[in-house]
Amino acid sequence: xxxxxxxxxxxxxxxxxxxxxxxxxxxxxxxxxxxxxxxxxxxxxxxxxxxxxxxxxxxxxxxxxxxxxxxxxxxxxxxxxxxxxxxxxxxxxxxxxxxxxxxxxxxxxxxxxxxxxxxxxxxxxxxxxxxxxxxxxxxxxxxxxxxxxxxxxxxxxxxxxxxxxxxxxxxxxxxxxxxxxxxxxxxxxxxxxxxxxxxxxxxxxxxxxxxxxxxxxxxxxxxxxxxxxxxxxxxxxxxxxxxxxxxxxxxxxxxxxxxxxxxxxxxxxxxxxxxxxxxxxxxxxxxxxxxxxxxxxxxxxxxxxxxxxxxxxxxxxxxxxxxxxxxxxxxxxxxxxxxxxxxxxxxxxxxxxxxxxxxxxxxxxxxxxxxxxxxxxxxxxxxxxxxxxxxxxxxxxxxxxxxxxx
Ligand SMILES: Nc1ncnc2c1ncn2[C@@H]1O[C@H](COP(=O)(O)OP(=O)(O)OP(=O)(O)O)[C@@H](O)[C@H]1O
Numbered sequence: 001x002x003x004x005x006x007x008x009x010x011x012x013x014x015x016x017x018x019x020x021x022x023x024x025x026x027x028x029x030x031x032x033x034x035x036x037x038x039x040x041x042x043x044x045x046x047x048x049x050x051x052x053x054x055x056x057x058x059x060x061x062x063x064x065x066x067x068x069x070x071x072x073x074x075x076x077x078x079x080x081x082x083x084x085x086x087x088x089x090x091x092x093x094x095x096x097x098x099x100x101x102x103x104x105x106x107x108x109x110x111x112x113x114x115x116x117x118x119x120x121x122x123x124x125x126x127x128x129x130x131x132x133x134x135x136x137x138x139x140x141x142x143x144x145x146x147x148x149x150x151x152x153x154x155x156x157x158x159x160x161x162x163x164x165x166x167x168x169x170x171x172x173x174x175x176x177x178x179x180x181x182x183x184x185x186x187x188x189x190x191x192x193x194x195x196x197x198x199x200x201x202x203x204x205x206x207x208x209x210x211x212x213x214x215x216x217x218x219x220x221x222x223x224x225x226x227x228x229x230x231x232x233x234x235x236x237x238x239x240x241x242x243x244x245x246x247x248x249x250x251x252x253x254x255x256x257x258x259x260x261x262x263x264x265x266x267x268x269x270x271x272x273x274x275x276x277x278x279x280x281x282x283x284x285x286x287x288x289x290x291x292x293x294x295x296x297x298x299x300x301x302x303x304x305x306x307x308x309x310x311x312x313x314x315x316x317x318x319x320x321x322x323x324x325x326x327x328x329x330x331x332x333x334x335x336x337x338x339x340x341x342x343x344x345x346x347x348x349x350x351x352x353x354x355x356x357x358x359x360x361x362x363x364x365x366x367x368x369x370x371x372x373x374x375x376x377x378x379x380x381x382x383x384x385x386x387x388x389x390x391x392x393x394x395x396x397x398x399x400x401x402x403x404x405x406x
Pocket of ligand 1: 009012013014015016032080081085129131140141143
């Protein structure tokens with residue numbers, strides 16, 4: 001598949017992640033890249049990811065090798081999840097309440113149940129490796145993953161010390177139960193905003209404490225009895241006593257949510273087209289309940305209306321690293337139809353925030369993440385909007401939730 005690399009959206013220890021668009025279909029996806037000579041971990045991740053298929057796991061699209069600035073680069077093409085990581089969301093917003101924590105946890109546990117049923121251990125479950133899709137959290141970054149009961153057992157133990165189970169921290173074993181311990185740590189992270197053992201100093205001291213102290217991390221104080229009990233089942237020091245993902249899905253903390261979900265799915269808000277009004281309303285529901293947003297009324301109609309009617313000048317800033325300049329390869333070609341909507345995005349550079357466009361301070365964290373041209377189409381992707389110009393038509397496509405300031 002021919003594709004164009006867009007802006008870098010993340011960097012990890014093994015790879016750089018960029019947004020990308022297909023030259024033919026205009027489809028947006030994420031590309032995780034590393035120099036071919038240093039791509040062993042990424043190639044391993046490709047093998048694992050290509051064997052998975054679950055709504056709770058980031059989807060595999062393909063892989064290839066490209067030549068860029070005379071370097072050979074290995075690329076893993078995966079679904080683009082515009083909401084960023086769970087950690088990003090926690091940093092940006094008010095902490096989720098217990099109901100939201102329950103909903104997120106349920107999706108992660110469903111993902112873990114799927115992986116564990118295949119005999120795959122993720123080995124690095126934490127907020128930074130959970131991506132926030134519109135449908136809920138998805139498990140990502142399989143760089144540390146290993147197959148249980150296979151030659152993989154010989155691989156050195158890997159993961160993040162603060163999220164590591166005691167048996168893994170002691171270097172004994174890293175199995176499915178270890179992921180459940182890390183899930184417990186991730187719940188603490190969601191509830192408190194801090195990773196567990198946050199007062200224990202450097203990673204080596206943390207590792208020692210996890211391995212040998214006999215302690216469990218401190219539980220956040222505001223949790224209900226049910227949530228505390230759930231956390232207790234994840235954070236049993238003895239892996240044999242820890243609950244499995246399948247058992248956890250039947251715990252009252254999550255089981256009641258499954259009933260609500262059945263009701264919700266009756267009024268599914270899956271879009272039937274990219275301009276489907278429902279998806280906007282659906283996004284509003286999702287964000288306001290997840291992060292304590294307080295807006296009411298038909299936000300979607302309002303928002304599209306503002307977008308369509310905007311006729312002021314977009315304020316462009318320079319020097320702010322979080323904003324990229326939109327440039328086309330052929331500026332002349334781009335200067336027409338976007339103006340129909342009153343915004344000349346392409347002849348300017350980049351906007352400082354969506355509030356400059358919408359005049360609404362409640363909307364934050366909008367990034368332009370990529371721009372590409374394919375045949376007659378130009379696509380400008382914002383973190384949660386796409387403006388797609390197809391000759392005469394400007395389509396406005398919501399990509400993900402807009403997070404609202406609490
Ligand atoms: N599919 C995706 N959609 C959107 N953003 C992504 C996607 N995959 C990764 N990212 C972003 O890129 C960052 C780095 O990705 P990832 O954690 O997979 O890299 P890594 O090199 O394996 O990291 P680590 O250092 O944890 O091993 C993530 O934290 C996230 O912000």
